[in-house]
Amino acid sequence: MSCNKKAYITTPIYYVNDIAHIGHAYTTIIADTLARYSRMIGLDTYLLTGTDEHGQKIEQSALERGKSPQEYADEISATFKDLWDDFGISYDKFIRTTDEEHKIGVQKAFLKMKEKGDVYKDVYKGHYCISCETFFPKTQLVDDEFCPECGRATSVVEEESYFFRLSAYQERLMAWYEERPDCILPKSKRNEVIRFVEGGLDDLSITRTSFDWGVKLPEELDDPKHVMYVWLDALMNYLTALGYGTDEKNMDFWPARIHLIGKDILRFHAIYWPAFLMSLDLPLPKHVAAHGWWTRNGAKMSKSKGNVVNPREVADAYGLDNFRYFMLREVPFGGDGDFSQKALIDRINSDLGNDLGNLLNRLIGMSGKYFDGRVECDMVDEYYQTELDEVNESLKKLEPLLFDMQLHRYLEELWRPLSVANKAIDKYQPWRLMKEGKEDEAMALNGLIATILAKVSIMLDPVMPQISPLIASALGFSIDNKSWNRLIIDNKPLEVFTIEKIPPLFPRIEEPLLANDEPSISSKKEKALEKASNEKKKIEITAQSEGIALIGIDQFFQTALKVGTIVKSEEVPKSKKLLLLQVDTGEEEPRQVVAGIKEWYSAQSLLGTQVCVVANLKPAKLMGMKSEGMILAAKDENGLSLIRPEAPKTNGTKIG
Numbered sequence: 141m142s143c144n145k146k147a148y149i150t151t152p153i154y155y156v157n158d159i160a161h162i163g164h165a166y167t168t169i170i171a172d173t174l175a176r177y178s179r180m181i182g183l184d185t186y187l188l189t190g191t192d193e194h195g196q197k198i199e200q201s202a203l204e205r206g207k208s209p210q211e212y213a214d215e216i217s218a219t220f221k222d223l224w225d226d227f228g229i230s231y232d233k234f235i236r237t238t239d240e241e242h243k244i245g246v247q248k249a250f251l252k253m254k255e256k257g258d259v260y261k262d263v264y265k266g267h268y269c270i271s272c273e274t275f276f277p278k279t280q281l282v283d284d285e286f287c288p289e290c291g292r293a294t295s296v297v298e299e300e301s302y303f304f305r306l307s308a309y310q311e312r313l314m315a316w317y318e319e320r321p322d323c324i325l326p327k328s329k330r331n332e333v334i335r336f337v338e339g340g341l342d343d344l345s346i347t348r349t350s351f352d353w354g355v356k357l358p359e360e361l362d363d364p365k366h367v368m369y370v371w372l373d374a375l376m377n378y379l380t381a382l383g384y385g386t387d388e389k390n391m392d393f394w395p396a397r398i399h400l401i402g403k404d405i406l407r408f409h410a411i412y413w414p415a416f417l418m419s420l421d422l423p424l425p426k427h428v429a430a431h432g433w434w435t436r437n438g439a440k441m442s443k444s445k446g447n448v449v450n451p452r453e454v455a456d457a458y459g460l461d462n463f464r465y466f467m468l469r470e471v472p473f474g475g476d477g478d479f480s481q482k483a484l485i486d487r488i489n490s491d492l493g494n495d496l497g498n499l500l501n502r503l504i505g506m507s508g509k510y511f512d513g514r515v516e517c518d519m520v521d522e523y524y525q526t527e528l529d530e531v532n533e534s535l536k537k538l539e540p541l542l543f544d545m546q547l548h549r550y551l552e553e554l555w556r557p558l559s560v561a562n563k564a565i566d567k568y569q570p571w572r573l574m575k576e577g578k579e580d581e582a583m584a585l586n587g588l589i590a591t592i593l594a595k596v597s598i599m600l601d602p603v604m605p606q607i608s609p610l611i612a613s614a615l616g617f618s619i620d621n622k623s624w625n626r627l628i629i630d631n632k633p634l635e636v637f638t639i640e641k642i643p644p645l646f647p648r649i650e651e652p653l654l655a656n657d658e659p660s661i662s663s664k665k666e667k668a669l670e671k672a673s674n675e676k677k678k679i680e681i682t683a684q685s686e687g688i689a690l691i692g693i694d695q696f697f698q699t700a701l702k703v704g705t706i707v708k709s710e711e712v713p714k715s716k717k718l719l720l721l722q723v724d725t726g727e728e729e730p731r732q733v734v735a736g737i738k739e740w741y742s743a744q745s746l747l748g749t750q751v752c753v754v755a756n757l758k759p760a761k762l763m764g765m766k767s768e769g770m771i772l773a774a775k776d777e778n779g780l781s782l783i784r785p786e787a788p789k790t791n792g793t794k795i796g
């Protein structure tokens with residue numbers, strides 16, 4: 141790749157309503173990995189991160205703590221910046237939406253959209269979820285009141301608002317998804333977006349009047365009671381960070397090569413953002429890549445839930461690079477992953493300790509014993525061409541995997557050369573070669589191991605930027621664009637060197653290093669939040685769990701419980717919790733049941749499963765769909781399990 145190519149890589153800007161958790165660290169570490177790789181291969185790279193500081197949620201959080209929003213934002217924004225600094229995140233700019241240049245840029249964009257005829261004034265009537273900073277039409281609410289995303293109560297809003305003509309961009313958006321199949325990664329997520337847009341787009345309310353903690357409208361509009369909708373303000377950071385509307389010197393980095401985000405904010409990035417950009421006559425980002433959730437014991441991890449794992453604690457205890465490797469290797473990008481110390485320890489002991497660390501130790505041992513630490517690599521191809529070919533084949537696959545966001549596959553493929561090396565030692569046995577007087581072959585074998593370790597350390601450097609240079613330094617070279625070109629692109633051998641003895645890089649970990657590996661989902665914070673935000677649900681739960689009344693057998697039999705088989709199972713669009721099931725309970729037609737079990741079961745996995753159904757419940761409507769029964773399940777802190785017959789039973793068999 142040539143040097144004049146640009147790579148603009150962004151993370152989301154994080155809300156300053158609490159400190160960072162591993163979900164934030166995950167996005168940022170991925171972005172940092174991509175940026176480091178891009179720099180290594182010679183791309184002109186710009187990594188952006190920062191904080192999202194306006195909006196009703198932040199205003200409320202500040203007020204709850206008796207602080208002004210600015211004071212509060214300053215404090216929390218600094219904790220993010222400190223964390224990324226301590227983590228060595230190689231950002232080129234840390235933007236804050238309270239930065240003056242940012243506000244000017246947002247105002248200029250607003251004016252431009254208005255001049256274009258894409259912005260008009262009207263009245264917004266509807267529901268707003270402050271926690272998600274999102275408007276929802278009534279049809280999307282759960283029980284006509286609760287947010288379909290986070291389950292919290294929404295508030296009814298009726299206020300004058302400026303609207304963005306999102307509806308006018310439906311066709312152009314569809315054309316973009318069509319023409320650029322990899323504009324949204326992973327590709328499965330693209331289909332979700334297409335389905336959403338196909339369903340029709342409403343114009344978007346882009347200003348609020350009921351609070352003031354936001355960017356004011358441009359003075360030209362003389363409408364001081366409005367502030368910008370926080371998502372318009374926030375998305376614009378990707379442009380204002382490059383100087384849009386002020387000093388545009390970095391605008392040549394646009395369009396972004398990749399916006400890294402979590403799947404929760406895909407709609408904003410894959411629908412609203414490209415529409416805003418089209419309105420501003422700017423090119424669209426090359427990729428929007430959405431990763432999955434980090435959960436804790438099956439529950440979604442988030443600041444507002446209070447069940448967070450602190451990334452600083454994990455990195456301090458286990459090592460920053462080990463933590464980085466674990467996050468990227470453990471979970472396929474786009475999928476959800478459960479954080480546990482056990483999984484982390486397994487990765488450190490096995491992949492890093494056994495496969496990588498031991499290989500270096502073996503090389504140090506062998507070259508020390510037989511050649512006083514001297515390693516020569518120029519004879520490797522003479523004796524071990526097959527192994528070299530295999531290694532180079534694997535290495536060639538890496539870059540496309542990285543830019544296709546298959547980071548776990550990248551690391552998996554990168555481990556293949558290590559396995560080639562470990563196998564070669566076992567197969568050719570240097571001690572035997574030495575005994576048979578085949579010194580050249582033994583030296584070449586050491587050269588092969590050194591070559592493999594050198595190549596792996598280069599390609600691992602973007603993921604493990606502290607440890608990889610230590611490996612390189614033991615092998616007498618340093619990692620940079622030059623050595624990448626020499627060893628990875630041109631496949632040239634390492635210069636002769638004397639290996640440096642270094643202490644073990646991955647000492648074995650026997651026990652969890654952090655005291656509390658318990659889920660903290662029952663933390664006071666979550667309880668308080670749940671109480672405040674979802675009083676209605678709470679009352680129901682309390683009534684059920686505390687007022688357990690004794691009933692007679694005849695009362696029990698008033699409930700018609702039956703065995704049924706799930707014959708059709710699909711996801712409810714736009715719902716994170718619900719699945720739409722057709723259950724054969726031995727009647728003429730299968731029953732339709734809407735079940736809130738999507739967090740624990742995929743639609744596909746349920747097909748053909750037998751379940752226990754409450755068959756005489758009054759039909760109810762959930763998200764506009766009729767539900768004619770309830771499926772029995774048990775839920776504890778480890779998650780939810782369906783109650784099923786131990787052996788298959790005829791559909792319609794009575795339970796009791």
Ligand code: ME8
Pocket residue numbers: 151152153154155156162163164166167192374375377400401402403404405432433434435440441442443
């Ligand atoms: O949404 N697992 O900010 P935010 C994995 N300000 N990643 C997670 C996560 C989890 N449990 N929880 C959060 C916002 N994240 C907006 C963004 S961008 C113009 C504005 C990550 O503080 C994930 O990347 O709620 C998610 O998208 C991001 O943190 C949002 O953090």
